[in-house]
Amino acid sequence: MVVVMNPGAPQAQLDAVVARIESAGAQAFVSRGLARTIIGVIGEPSLRTELNLSGMPGVSTVLQVSAPYKLVSSQAQAERSTVWVGPEGRAVPIGPGTFTLVAGPCAVESALQTLGAARLAAGAGATLLRGGAYKPRTSPLSFQGMGEDALKILADVREATGLYVVSEVIDPADVDLVASYADMILIGATNMQNFALLDSVGRRGKPVMLKRGMQATVDEWLLAAEYVAQRGNCQIVLCERGIRTFETATKATLDLSAIPLVQRLSHLPVVVDPTHCAGRRDLIVPLARAAIAAGADGLLVDVHPDPENALVDGPQALAGAELRELASAVRQLPPLMGRLPAQPCGQMASQTLS
Amino acid sequence: MVVVMNPGAPQAQLDAVVARIESAGAQAFVSRGLARTIIGVIGEPSLRTELNLSGMPGVSTVLQVSAPYKLVSSQAQAERSTVWVGPEGRAVPIGPGTFTLVAGPCAVESALQTLGAARLAAGAGATLLRGGAYKPRTSPLSFQGMGEDALKILADVREATGLYVVSEVIDPADVDLVASYADMILIGATNMQNFALLDSVGRRGKPVMLKRGMQATVDEWLLAAEYVAQRGNCQIVLCERGIRTFETATKATLDLSAIPLVQRLSHLPVVVDPTHCAGRRDLIVPLARAAIAAGADGLLVDVHPDPENALVDGPQALAGAELRELASAVRQLPPLMGRLPAQPCGQMASQTLS
Amino acid sequence: MVVVMNPGAPQAQLDAVVARIESAGAQAFVSRGLARTIIGVIGEPSLRTELNLSGMPGVSTVLQVSAPYKLVSSQAQAERSTVWVGPEGRAVPIGPGTFTLVAGPCAVESALQTLGAARLAAGAGATLLRGGAYKPRTSPLSFQGMGEDALKILADVREATGLYVVSEVIDPADVDLVASYADMILIGATNMQNFALLDSVGRRGKPVMLKRGMQATVDEWLLAAEYVAQRGNCQIVLCERGIRTFETATKATLDLSAIPLVQRLSHLPVVVDPTHCAGRRDLIVPLARAAIAAGADGLLVDVHPDPENALVDGPQALAGAELRELASAVRQLPPLMGRLPAQPCGQMASQTLS
Amino acid sequence: MVVVMNPGAPQAQLDAVVARIESAGAQAFVSRGLARTIIGVIGEPSLRTELNLSGMPGVSTVLQVSAPYKLVSSQAQAERSTVWVGPEGRAVPIGPGTFTLVAGPCAVESALQTLGAARLAAGAGATLLRGGAYKPRTSPLSFQGMGEDALKILADVREATGLYVVSEVIDPADVDLVASYADMILIGATNMQNFALLDSVGRRGKPVMLKRGMQATVDEWLLAAEYVAQRGNCQIVLCERGIRTFETATKATLDLSAIPLVQRLSHLPVVVDPTHCAGRRDLIVPLARAAIAAGADGLLVDVHPDPENALVDGPQALAGAELRELASAVRQLPPLMGRLPAQPCGQMASQTLS
Structure with missing residues (x-):
């Protein structure tokens, strides 16, 4: 998951997002740019929690980077099934x-x-x-x-x-x-x-x-x-x-x-x-x-x-x-x-x- | 329902379509033009039969003209329900x-x-x-x-x-x-x-x-x-x-x-x-x-x-x-x-x- | 821009992507996770170059995070125009x-x-x-x-x-x-x-x-x-x-x-x-x-x-x-x-x- | 073209539609059913006139039955071109x-x-x-x-x-x-x-x-x-x-x-x-x-x-x-x-x- 902050989002908003990610047991990697800051989220949040990051103040978009399916994924099994x-x-x-x-x-x-x-x-x-x-x-x-x-x-x-x-x-x-x-x-x-x-x-x-x-x-x-x-x-x-x-x-x-x-x-x-x-x-x-x-x-x-x-x-x-x-x-x-x-x-x- | 025949469809194909419509208990009204013939179908075919007209030889298109729903239609009840x-x-x-x-x-x-x-x-x-x-x-x-x-x-x-x-x-x-x-x-x-x-x-x-x-x-x-x-x-x-x-x-x-x-x-x-x-x-x-x-x-x-x-x-x-x-x-x-x-x-x- | 690498993409592929980003005058921020590595790209590549990152070996997806328009953007002018x-x-x-x-x-x-x-x-x-x-x-x-x-x-x-x-x-x-x-x-x-x-x-x-x-x-x-x-x-x-x-x-x-x-x-x-x-x-x-x-x-x-x-x-x-x-x-x-x-x-x- | 009238559309509305069709030099074939009347329109209206039938009182729908293109149609030339x-x-x-x-x-x-x-x-x-x-x-x-x-x-x-x-x-x-x-x-x-x-x-x-x-x-x-x-x-x-x-x-x-x-x-x-x-x-x-x-x-x-x-x-x-x-x-x-x-x-x- 990647969280893209609004341009000019203040540090407090960034901190709140990072805190929410970490409280769910995942890791947050912050990349600061001139215009925007983006946060890479590594680690699976627990099943029954939605992080709701996209509704937090200062958040522009939340992008999914992993396939949301697991068992049927080619990552679970490289060889095609019969x-x-x-x-x-x-x-x-x-x-x-x-x-x-x-x-x-x-x-x-x-x-x-x-x-x-x-x-x-x-x-x-x-x-x-x-x-x-x-x-x-x-x-x-x-x-x-x-x-x-x-x-x-x-x-x-x-x-x-x-x-x-x-x-x-x-x-x-x-x-x-x-x-x-x-x-x-x-x-x-x-x-x-x-x-x-x-x-x-x-x-x-x-x-x-x-x-x-x-x-x-x-x-x-x-x-x-x-x-x-x-x-x-x-x-x-x-x-x-x-x-x-x-x-x-x-x-x-x-x-x-x-x-x-x-x-x-x-x-x-x-x-x-x-x-x-x-x-x-x-x-x-x-x-x-x-x-x-x-x-x-x-x-x-x-x-x-x-x-x-x-x-x-x-x-x-x-x-x-x-x-x-x-x-x-x-x-x-x-x-x-x-x-x-x-x-x-x-x-x-x-x-x-x- | 309106059946549009192919341009130049022979009479025998037209007859077959009309026969099928009438065998289902509906009426066929034939309008002949220079380029095409169209057939108006009046009367509800029985529930458990599909006329399959669109697959018959010589048929170009079958157009529905009545709303396919009845009980919820504004024709069934003009006044809006509460x-x-x-x-x-x-x-x-x-x-x-x-x-x-x-x-x-x-x-x-x-x-x-x-x-x-x-x-x-x-x-x-x-x-x-x-x-x-x-x-x-x-x-x-x-x-x-x-x-x-x-x-x-x-x-x-x-x-x-x-x-x-x-x-x-x-x-x-x-x-x-x-x-x-x-x-x-x-x-x-x-x-x-x-x-x-x-x-x-x-x-x-x-x-x-x-x-x-x-x-x-x-x-x-x-x-x-x-x-x-x-x-x-x-x-x-x-x-x-x-x-x-x-x-x-x-x-x-x-x-x-x-x-x-x-x-x-x-x-x-x-x-x-x-x-x-x-x-x-x-x-x-x-x-x-x-x-x-x-x-x-x-x-x-x-x-x-x-x-x-x-x-x-x-x-x-x-x-x-x-x-x-x-x-x-x-x-x-x-x-x-x-x-x-x-x-x-x-x-x-x-x-x-x- | 965020580049998402394939799971298990080798270091050499990652290095090649980073090198291409930096050769276009932008900065690459690498976040390594257990399953995947993602790279935040900060800085505008020059106008006449396409980075073609999405076609590089090991790259899974390239996500845009900035609005692609500039002059008409609300970031260019916060007040709405008349x-x-x-x-x-x-x-x-x-x-x-x-x-x-x-x-x-x-x-x-x-x-x-x-x-x-x-x-x-x-x-x-x-x-x-x-x-x-x-x-x-x-x-x-x-x-x-x-x-x-x-x-x-x-x-x-x-x-x-x-x-x-x-x-x-x-x-x-x-x-x-x-x-x-x-x-x-x-x-x-x-x-x-x-x-x-x-x-x-x-x-x-x-x-x-x-x-x-x-x-x-x-x-x-x-x-x-x-x-x-x-x-x-x-x-x-x-x-x-x-x-x-x-x-x-x-x-x-x-x-x-x-x-x-x-x-x-x-x-x-x-x-x-x-x-x-x-x-x-x-x-x-x-x-x-x-x-x-x-x-x-x-x-x-x-x-x-x-x-x-x-x-x-x-x-x-x-x-x-x-x-x-x-x-x-x-x-x-x-x-x-x-x-x-x-x-x-x-x-x-x-x-x-x- | 086929004009489908509203259920129960009065005769005067039907007459007006037929009159408009005929005034454009086309022929109208009327098929009356229990619930609805449909009108087959045969003959090409002149190029610079729109019949505007779909906006006339009593008209439910107007259906096109002929291909709107002519020169590129397979009816213009049965053999495929090279x-x-x-x-x-x-x-x-x-x-x-x-x-x-x-x-x-x-x-x-x-x-x-x-x-x-x-x-x-x-x-x-x-x-x-x-x-x-x-x-x-x-x-x-x-x-x-x-x-x-x-x-x-x-x-x-x-x-x-x-x-x-x-x-x-x-x-x-x-x-x-x-x-x-x-x-x-x-x-x-x-x-x-x-x-x-x-x-x-x-x-x-x-x-x-x-x-x-x-x-x-x-x-x-x-x-x-x-x-x-x-x-x-x-x-x-x-x-x-x-x-x-x-x-x-x-x-x-x-x-x-x-x-x-x-x-x-x-x-x-x-x-x-x-x-x-x-x-x-x-x-x-x-x-x-x-x-x-x-x-x-x-x-x-x-x-x-x-x-x-x-x-x-x-x-x-x-x-x-x-x-x-x-x-x-x-x-x-x-x-x-x-x-x-x-x-x-x-x-x-x-x-x-x-």
């Missing part, structure tokens, strides 16, 4: 050296639709199946998901296809239920700072995919991951899905600079969801390609066997020609980035985990 | 014709601190006491609130001062507990789209203050209110507290145009929290004055008897000279806007409710 | 203690329309007349202004009404021409970082109104003013007109926190244009009231005698009932803020300048 | 089927530095040399460029290396001068809506690279291009360089969805500048890779033989290992996107233009 999804011995990796496609319907609507989507997903190279049982919808009039019935369908489709299940939870009270069916829990963008949910998911100890909030800085995203990690669960995969900007031609602006950035700031894997930010099908494959080339550890996309009759986000679900293009990109580009090509589940396990 | 907080007969109004100051500590830290803050609040003209028992904090290392102990303190301070209590809830499982102590439930900005929480608060039927999310459009804010209203609870007060923009000189950009705007779009009362967007004490009073002049139905501010030792957001809490300035603005400006001046609780009740 | 518009002895002030209304048509369309607008403006309390001769339009198909013919009309209307003229320039080559007719030059939002124009206007030495760019931080706005001031022209009035955000219900988000903020950071007067950010007539008066209450030194609004036939921005021009409401706000609120009420030009001059 | 830079017969293409690297120093500082940078650029596969003679700098204290001396150096380096020159102009008065030395004129982000400059560059008829403003929507960007095209110059290459968002970890957020989007909306080529949005060297190559994979027609990057002593933006200039990585990406990825690999100038011309 998160394993699925039962031990047959789990699917998300992390450096591999490339993982997570695909499936935005919402589970029926067994048939989910199975159809899962087969499309597997055909395109997916090893994990996404499917929503609880949908956070902007409008209370929209379809909110089938709940536990959807989770049962997902479990059945896992049996039939070998794809492990990623499913979203939106209520802390449902974490155990979702975790009993799914192999990985998804925390959606609107819930990135739902701290009760982060707490509950953190304590449950299942792999987690944490989407970035549309309003969240990279620091806040990593702090949300830190909540989960602090509860003892470090099996966290970050998912960039676009931030909210003034541009309305797309639903959100995919921030691909966040991929190399979080790979430098944190050891956690990071995947990209190009579906929901594009808001139109014809932009998804170019953005998926860009995500792979930016270094993402995987992709999350919507597929649907009949997008025109989808109950949620049909215009963004891939099928047909666009899905074939995606499959081709997922085969072709990851090897150029030093990653094993994505392959149907059984094969991948045997090749990459032996 | 929300009453507190026990019947002695409740405090928030709405047109009055001006309500809600003040208190960001977080309850002790009985003494809360009582001190409440007395400062009442002295400045507050009739409602804010005080956090559960704090949604960006970092897991920050003080997270005292929980039920804080709620007990708030109830005691209500006894001592006559100020009714507004307190935040962040977990749907805590709604009943908070509602058993507080007179009004606060939903914070990070939880505006926490749909499980909206559902739970909506079912509980206690007055609610709903803060706008930092990333939320006015439409999304009103849709969040619609969730609560749909569960049968229309005692909703909106609270503007700043949106996230590129400007970093303040923590958020207070959007005061939202005040007259939501007062035209909705019948719900709307108050302003100038504290957390300013991020520095010296901007709060000018923003509070601006909020009153923009037509707000009330203000929400942090006060603290000892801001320099506050555990949460001390640099933004008012005390001393700034609080006196705020009190003066709250006495002086609302009458010019056709509102009764805020007054200490007992008096206000006797004057305004007789 | 800018005088119009001929000496009869000029109109913009600054602390007074409140100035600038009103008129967005674009000059004819002598009759401009005279009509000017009379409406004067009736509402304006002492300065805005009127565009050169319009920066987003589309090349829109009306671009009447050029010098408009300037002649403005000069005639000044004769007829006593209102001094504020008019926009968009090409550095036109600065002399506009300055020969107008009493104050307006630099629009799209030109805030048109450095050739800032240079030309700075050298010309006429009072300037500098609108904030829709993408500009407060710091960048003040740096744009610094360009003008550096060329010898300190007669600068800032104008807040809304910044671009994700909210599309209004054309831009008026940032009223910028008013008290720039009044603390700078000595320059600051006015508010509520017209173009609202994008709809019914939000303008509430925003105008809020601007006065936030402490603005004046307002800039569009008035038009026949808004429905305006060639530019008719839906935002005030007339009739809304204009009367504005006039009432401009009479009523500034005195509460310690400012002389705005009055028709002759009277104001006699009262405030004697 | 822009040729350099003398006829030996010119370098930017457009579909090829991939063009533009590289060089942000600012020309000396002949030696420029030659060094040009050689690095050519070695990395560049066929065009960027180099600034006039620099738009946020602060008036920063280095503003060497002006005509820089242009002479660039012309000499073109002789020595065969790389054609791209150089920025910031004052309309300098367009002829810059065009007499450079092969392509660059319009920077701060000048995207400098309409006097667009006008001057449009009339000059030299190939133009038009950067997107940090606050500009895709529509506004294309309208800026339309200004240039309307003056008779269609040799326009768009350049995405990041938009301003709330995220401060990078200087701007690169919007790669804009690449496929403008390639659908417009026939103009589009390149990406990953340098200035990253703000740090280690993010540039991942973003460059992503840009290629998203389908960009080329890249614009800063290279400098001695970044640590650069006068402008040294921390973002590529050299050494990062430049080698970029060169490798520029060789490897474009062929996968169906583009000829970038090659040193002479060879490329012989291969691609025969």
Whole structure:
């Protein structure tokens, strides 16, 4: 932390700031200049105290210099992590050296639709199946998901296809239920700072995919991951899905600079969801390609066997020609980035985990 | 809804769009121009169907023309609502014709601190006491609130001062507990789209203050209110507290145009929290004055008897000279806007409710 | 400036940074902590050198601690400035203690329309007349202004009404021409970082109104003013007109926190244009009231005698009932803020300048 | 255009809107629903009239349905354009089927530095040399460029290396001068809506690279291009360089969805500048890779033989290992996107233009 004093702040104000820093058990290093004095603060103040330095007389600004997150930081662990999804011995990796496609319907609507989507997903190279049982919808009039019935369908489709299940939870009270069916829990963008949910998911100890909030800085995203990690669960995969900007031609602006950035700031894997930010099908494959080339550890996309009759986000679900293009990109580009090509589940396990 | 076709879209594509609209029980009005054809869609499609028109071949854009919210809309009720907080007969109004100051500590830290803050609040003209028992904090290392102990303190301070209590809830499982102590439930900005929480608060039927999310459009804010209203609870007060923009000189950009705007779009009362967007004490009073002049139905501010030792957001809490300035603005400006001046609780009740 | 080194950066990297700082004639103060070392940099590096410290090995971040502007800073002059518009002895002030209304048509369309607008403006309390001769339009198909013919009309209307003229320039080559007719030059939002124009206007030495760019931080706005001031022209009035955000219900988000903020950071007067950010007539008066209450030194609004036939921005021009409401706000609120009420030009001059 | 009336708007208001539409020579198609009436407007109103429909009584919203740009639209020309830079017969293409690297120093500082940078650029596969003679700098204290001396150096380096020159102009008065030395004129982000400059560059008829403003929507960007095209110059290459968002970890957020989007909306080529949005060297190559994979027609990057002593933006200039990585990406990825690999100038011309 660095405290910048106002120009001409009197000695008494400086002394008061130094005293407050030292009373919290930290050290203050004072650098006096002609125009201003700055104070370097070294040492962690105790957890439950805010120093409130920025409100003290004579203080111009307080600048943070250390990353506010610890466990998820690349300083805590220099080597990038791999998160394993699925039962031990047959789990699917998300992390450096591999490339993982997570695909499936935005919402589970029926067994048939989910199975159809899962087969499309597997055909395109997916090893994990996404499917929503609880949908956070902007409008209370929209379809909110089938709940536990959807989770049962997902479990059945896992049996039939070998794809492990990623499913979203939106209520802390449902974490155990979702975790009993799914192999990985998804925390959606609107819930990135739902701290009760982060707490509950953190304590449950299942792999987690944490989407970035549309309003969240990279620091806040990593702090949300830190909540989960602090509860003892470090099996966290970050998912960039676009931030909210003034541009309305797309639903959100995919921030691909966040991929190399979080790979430098944190050891956690990071995947990209190009579906929901594009808001139109014809932009998804170019953005998926860009995500792979930016270094993402995987992709999350919507597929649907009949997008025109989808109950949620049909215009963004891939099928047909666009899905074939995606499959081709997922085969072709990851090897150029030093990653094993994505392959149907059984094969991948045997090749990459032996 | 208006569907805009691509220039030169063939008749078959147009027919398919019309067929889909009509199959959902709505009517399609086709206007053919030289360059483009547009289709007006009249009639509400059924709740659980998405028409997915934007993904159909030949469709350029789909434009919404009706407000997506219903119960909270000014079309549902032309007259602006008043929300009453507190026990019947002695409740405090928030709405047109009055001006309500809600003040208190960001977080309850002790009985003494809360009582001190409440007395400062009442002295400045507050009739409602804010005080956090559960704090949604960006970092897991920050003080997270005292929980039920804080709620007990708030109830005691209500006894001592006559100020009714507004307190935040962040977990749907805590709604009943908070509602058993507080007179009004606060939903914070990070939880505006926490749909499980909206559902739970909506079912509980206690007055609610709903803060706008930092990333939320006015439409999304009103849709969040619609969730609560749909569960049968229309005692909703909106609270503007700043949106996230590129400007970093303040923590958020207070959007005061939202005040007259939501007062035209909705019948719900709307108050302003100038504290957390300013991020520095010296901007709060000018923003509070601006909020009153923009037509707000009330203000929400942090006060603290000892801001320099506050555990949460001390640099933004008012005390001393700034609080006196705020009190003066709250006495002086609302009458010019056709509102009764805020007054200490007992008096206000006797004057305004007789 | 503060340089934050990476955790564990070796001594050689630290030495290199210190050497570079000292070679530019500045001083380096090193504070060593357990985890990190930070270096305070004191003394201005020479103008034509960039230190490029942020690209050096071992450097984590470089933080600016001084305001990057000098002449327009409140550190250069503690007392807030007044800018005088119009001929000496009869000029109109913009600054602390007074409140100035600038009103008129967005674009000059004819002598009759401009005279009509000017009379409406004067009736509402304006002492300065805005009127565009050169319009920066987003589309090349829109009306671009009447050029010098408009300037002649403005000069005639000044004769007829006593209102001094504020008019926009968009090409550095036109600065002399506009300055020969107008009493104050307006630099629009799209030109805030048109450095050739800032240079030309700075050298010309006429009072300037500098609108904030829709993408500009407060710091960048003040740096744009610094360009003008550096060329010898300190007669600068800032104008807040809304910044671009994700909210599309209004054309831009008026940032009223910028008013008290720039009044603390700078000595320059600051006015508010509520017209173009609202994008709809019914939000303008509430925003105008809020601007006065936030402490603005004046307002800039569009008035038009026949808004429905305006060639530019008719839906935002005030007339009739809304204009009367504005006039009432401009009479009523500034005195509460310690400012002389705005009055028709002759009277104001006699009262405030004697 | 679609006009949406207020619910319950009386017939007289509807009639007035229809009358105004028809008086401007357009056609009105009325669709009446239970709740609302909407009016489709077909036919272009004349250029110098604004219909001002949005301010008329009873009007709720006016929605644009046609692209506001014409000449640069993909409706004007279905096939994507190629822009040729350099003398006829030996010119370098930017457009579909090829991939063009533009590289060089942000600012020309000396002949030696420029030659060094040009050689690095050519070695990395560049066929065009960027180099600034006039620099738009946020602060008036920063280095503003060497002006005509820089242009002479660039012309000499073109002789020595065969790389054609791209150089920025910031004052309309300098367009002829810059065009007499450079092969392509660059319009920077701060000048995207400098309409006097667009006008001057449009009339000059030299190939133009038009950067997107940090606050500009895709529509506004294309309208800026339309200004240039309307003056008779269609040799326009768009350049995405990041938009301003709330995220401060990078200087701007690169919007790669804009690449496929403008390639659908417009026939103009589009390149990406990953340098200035990253703000740090280690993010540039991942973003460059992503840009290629998203389908960009080329890249614009800063290279400098001695970044640590650069006068402008040294921390973002590529050299050494990062430049080698970029060169490798520029060789490897474009062929996968169906583009000829970038090659040193002479060879490329012989291969691609025969």
